[in-house]
Amino acid sequence: MSSSGRAGGRATTSRAKPAADKRRLILDAAVRVFARQGFHACRVADIADEAGVAYGLVYHYFGSKDEVLDTLFLERWNVMLEVIRQVDGERIPVREKLAAIASFIVDSYRHDPDLMKVIIVEVTRAANSFGDTHIGTIRDAYELIGGMIADAQAAGEFKPEIDSRFAAMAFYGAIEQLLTGWIFGLLPQGPGDFERAKWEVVETVCGGLQTRAGDEAGVG
Amino acid sequence: MSSSGRAGGRATTSRAKPAADKRRLILDAAVRVFARQGFHACRVADIADEAGVAYGLVYHYFGSKDEVLDTLFLERWNVMLEVIRQVDGERIPVREKLAAIASFIVDSYRHDPDLMKVIIVEVTRAANSFGDTHIGTIRDAYELIGGMIADAQAAGEFKPEIDSRFAAMAFYGAIEQLLTGWIFGLLPQGPGDFERAKWEVVETVCGGLQTRAGDEAGVG
DNA sequence: TCCGTCGTTGACTGACCAGTCAATCTATTC
DNA sequence: GAATAGATTGACTGGTCAGTCAACGACGGA
Numbered sequence: 248m249s250s251s252g253r254a255g256g257r258a259t260t261s262r263a264k265p266a267a268d269k270r271r272l273i274l275d276a277a278v279r280v281f282a283r284q285g286f287h288a289c290r291v292a293d294i295a296d297e298a299g300v301a302y303g304l305v306y307h308y309f310g311s312k313d314e315v316l317d318t319l320f321l322e323r324w325n326v327m328l329e330v331i332r333q334v335d336g337e338r339i340p341v342r343e344k345l346a347a348i349a350s351f352i353v354d355s356y357r358h359d360p361d362l363m364k365v366i367i368v369e370v371t372r373a374a375n376s377f378g379d380t381h382i383g384t385i386r387d388a389y390e391l392i393g394g395m396i397a398d399a400q401a402a403g404e405f406k407p408e409i410d411s412r413f414a415a416m417a418f419y420g421a422i423e424q425l426l427t428g429w430i431f432g433l434l435p436q437g438p439g440d441f442e443r444a445k446w447e448v449v450e451t452v453c454g455g456l457q458t459r460a461g462d463e464a465g466v467g
Numbered sequence: 468m469s470s471s472g473r474a475g476g477r478a479t480t481s482r483a484k485p486a487a488d489k490r491r492l493i494l495d496a497a498v499r500v501f502a503r504q505g506f507h508a509c510r511v512a513d514i515a516d517e518a519g520v521a522y523g524l525v526y527h528y529f530g531s532k533d534e535v536l537d538t539l540f541l542e543r544w545n546v547m548l549e550v551i552r553q554v555d556g557e558r559i560p561v562r563e564k565l566a567a568i569a570s571f572i573v574d575s576y577r578h579d580p581d582l583m584k585v586i587i588v589e590v591t592r593a594a595n596s597f598g599d600t601h602i603g604t605i606r607d608a609y610e611l612i613g614g615m616i617a618d619a620q621a622a623g624e625f626k627p628e629i630d631s632r633f634a635a636m637a638f639y640g641a642i643e644q645l646l647t648g649w650i651f652g653l654l655p656q657g658p659g660d661f662e663r664a665k666w667e668v669v670e671t672v673c674g675g676l677q678t679r680a681g682d683e684a685g686v687g
Numbered sequence: 688t689c690c691g692t693c694g695t696t697g698a699c700t701g702a703c704c705a706g707t708c709a710a711t712c713t714a715t716t717c
Numbered sequence: 718g719a720a721t722a723g724a725t726t727g728a729c730t731g732g733t734c735a736g737t738c739a740a741c742g743a744c745g746g747a
Contacts, residue, residue: 269724285595287507290704301726306706364594372592374584374650375505382651389653409667412654413645417671420644421637428636430594431602433609447633452641454675489694510734521696526736689747696741703733712725717718 270308273298274322277315282361286316286369286377316377320370323362324384327351331391341399342457346449348392349422356426357441364430367423389415396456405456418452490528493518494542497535502581506536506589506597536597540590543582544604547571551611561619562677566669568612569642576646577661584650587643609635616676625676638672 276298280289291312295302309315334347356363370377371385378385393415399405405414425444428434434444496518500509511532515522529535554567576583590597591605598605613635619625625634645664648654654664 283595285593288595291706292704303707303727304725307724312705368592368594368598372588372647373505374588374647375503375508378588378651382653386651386653389648409671410663412648413664413667414671416644416648416654417641417668420640420642420647421672422640424636424640424643425633427592427594427640428609428632431598431606433602433606434632434636443630444633447629448637451629451634451637451672451675454677455671455673457674511736512734515697522698523696523737524694527694532735691746692744694741694743696739698738700735700737702735705730705732707730708728710726710728713723714721715723716721 269298269300269304273300273305273308274315274319278319278359278361278365281316281319281365281369286312286365313377316365316369317380319362320366320377320381321384323355323366324381324388327355328384328387328391331388335391335395341395341404342449342453344395345392345418345453346445349448350445352422352426353441353445356429360429363426367426367430371423389419392418399456403458406458409456414452414456418448421448421452489518489520489524493520493525493528494535494539498539498579498581498585501536501539501585501589506532506585533597536585536589537600539582540586540597540601541604543575543586544601544608547575548604548607548611551608555611555615561615561624562669562673564615565612565638565673566665569668570665572642572646573661573665576649580649583646587646587650591643609639612638619676623678626678629676634672634676638668641668641672 273294277294280293280297283289284293291305292302294312294315295305298305305312305315309318330351331348334344337344352363370381372378389412393412396405396414396418397411400407400411425434425448429436434440493514497514500513500517503509504513511525512522514532514535515525518525525532525535529538550571551568554564557564572583590601592598609632613632616625616634616638617631620627620631645654645668649656654660
């Protein structure tokens with residue numbers, strides 16, 4: 248199985264950038280294996296098999312099994328941070344900023360559900376292992392969103408009674424739980440469901456944060 | 468430290484209900500160890516040491532390491548399901564129902580942060596291990612909350628455009644992310660912060676779900 | 688006092704697996 | 718076509734740890 252390959256194509260250019268290719272091959276295989284079996288339950292041999300390379304090659308490109316997951320997480324999370332920073336710089340209403348972030352995360356899931364599953368299941372909540380390692384990077388995202396909300400409060404778009412850090416957590420938490428629902432097969436994942444979810448998350452959270460609505464039905 | 472005990476008290480009644488006591492001792496120790504090191508990173512010997520009992524005793528009361536975590540999760544989650552069902556039966560506004568649920572979960576964390584940390588970190592999101600095992604039980608909670616919201620929509624309390632199952636996930640997700648913030652040390656945990664968080668989560672989510680407010684600032 | 692039951696002990700084992708490393712292959716250069 | 722460098726291979730090792738089990742202890746009943 249592993250030694251079949253090289254079918255067809257020009258042999259001349261077949262070794263154009265072998266190193267980078269194999270590395271990517273291993274990363275992509277790892278996503279599938281981690282998503283299917285979980286990081287702890289899978290063996291490095293499973294990743295190598297899935298990638299169609301020898302066991303030792305994984306250690307040629309990565310220092311450890313952990314480093315493979317670290318790489319996958321950072322690759323994606325840094326893209327998200329970049330998107331958030333870019334959105335934050337635009338001169339548009341908060342609601343649109345938050346919509347753009349929700350949209351990016353939902354699209355990330357739609358585009359590569361396995362990768363998002365791995366990030367959420369193995370990193371984002373793993374308080375004793377990878378989550379702890381990457382807490383600084385994870386925190387950056389929460390704080391960027393929190394700052395965005397604080398600005399909106401200062402500008403009078405959002406009401407100031409709700410702590411901006413809390414609001415950021417509620418917003419991100421709602422999205423992550425949405426993905427969790429998809430991951431566990433608890434929520435429908437039809438083509439329309441993704442777009443609808445983007446709208447719903449913004450509508451729900453922003454509805455509660457916006458000023459103007461100000462109804463004080465006095466609950467207790 | 469662990470072998471000091473039995474200080475003082477009547478020796479006569481010291482063996483009143485030894486079996487149950489040791490079992491509980493092990494469960495409580497496991498909570499601490501799982502919270503501190505994580506389920507995968509700790510050894511059964513760590514649990515036994517923490518409880519001050521012999522290694523083998525863990526296997527006298529539990530069939531496996533997994534069973535210890537299963538027991539901890541089910542004990543607590545079933546209490547929560549009971550609370551949700553009871554709240555659902557009362558004739559009060561949805562907002563108060565959701566406030567009661569948020570309050571229960573936040574108080575659970577305040578009362579035993581280690582246990583809630585273990586449940587969230589090791590079970591609730593562990594799509595490939597314990598989460599998968601207990602998905603039915605976890606789902607029960609989401610569906611109960613979803614039903615509660617659907618009823619409110621039928622009664623005109625909440626607007627019907629937002630899918631009730633989605634709303635339930637957003638609500639629960641906001642709370643869980645709140646606890647995650649506390650677990651990671653990202654949010655303040657002063658005495659007032661817990662009460663405030665209860666109010667904020669209800670205000671945020673219900674604000675977006677309620678009818679009446681209906682502002683349509685037309686975003687695009 | 689002897690016996691039976693059950694809680695308790697901890698040394699041991701069998702399996703598993705991350706990481707190592709020496710050998711082999713491939714391509715490029717002179 | 719020999720030499721060099723880097724990519725690739727996979728058998729092997731060293732350590733870890735869940736789960737087992739034979740023995741021990743404490744207590745109540747006969």
